[in-house]
Amino acid sequence: MVPVTTMRTAMFRLGVVGLAGGFALGGASTLAVHENVEFPAAVHAGSCEAPGEVVFELPNLVRLPEGVAAEGERAGAPVAQVVHGVPLGTTLDATVPDLFAADHIVAVFNAGADTIVACGPIGAYTYAEGEDLAIGLREQNESNFTGAAFFTNNDAGALDVSLILVSDTVPPPADATPVA
Numbered sequence: 001m002v003p004v005t006t007m008r009t010a011m012f013r014l015g016v017v018g019l020a021g022g023f024a025l026g027g028a029s030t031l032a033v034h035e036n037v038e039f040p041a042a043v044h045a046g047s048c049e050a051p052g053e054v055v056f057e058l059p060n061l062v063r064l065p066e067g068v069a070a071e072g073e074r075a076g077a078p079v080a081q082v083v084h085g086v087p088l089g090t091t092l093d094a095t096v097p098d099l100f101a102a103d104h105i106v107a108v109f110n111a112g113a114d115t116i117v118a119c120g121p122i123g124a125y126t127y128a129e130g131e132d133l134a135i136g137l138r139e140q141n142e143s144n145f146t147g148a149a150f151f152t153n154n155d156a157g158a159l160d161v162s163l164i165l166v167s168d169t170v171p172p173p174a175d176a177t178p179v180a
Helices: 004-026 096-100
Strands: 039-046 051-064 083-085 104-109 116-121 133-139 145-153 159-167
Touching: 051 104, 051 159, 096 145, 104 133, 104 145, 104 159, 116 145
Parallel strands: none
Antiparallel strands: 039 051, 039 104, 051 083, 083 159, 104 116, 116 133, 133 145, 145 159
């Protein structure tokens, strides 16, 4: 029998993939803009308007899916959206109540780590003690980046973290055709 937390984690990951797909279909990209850029991210004290010290480091967001070729021909719809996220297996040595203990945010920075491009306060409208958490990341500094962060309890008493970032850039010309 599969443990409930393992099953819940698997279902959660499927949900993340579905959400990433939804973001991908909802946005447009200028022929793979930002494909190989890494975005630093962290949980900070404070607010998006006044971020404080780093409370938890997160790995850089990379182009997803991981391990795909850095170069090559595009396939499928020419307006397909590039998606960035933290590597699979990212964990945070904390609990959701730890994140609620003070004002915290998830901040994603540009590649130079000097400007926040997407940010979201950590909170929830409803929350059952010990449950998982999902938050939205809003565009900051006219970056055109938005996303979502997911914190899922795991069997080790920590949080599995999934973070998705997409760019709402200008679509390619209307006469662009898909590549087979």
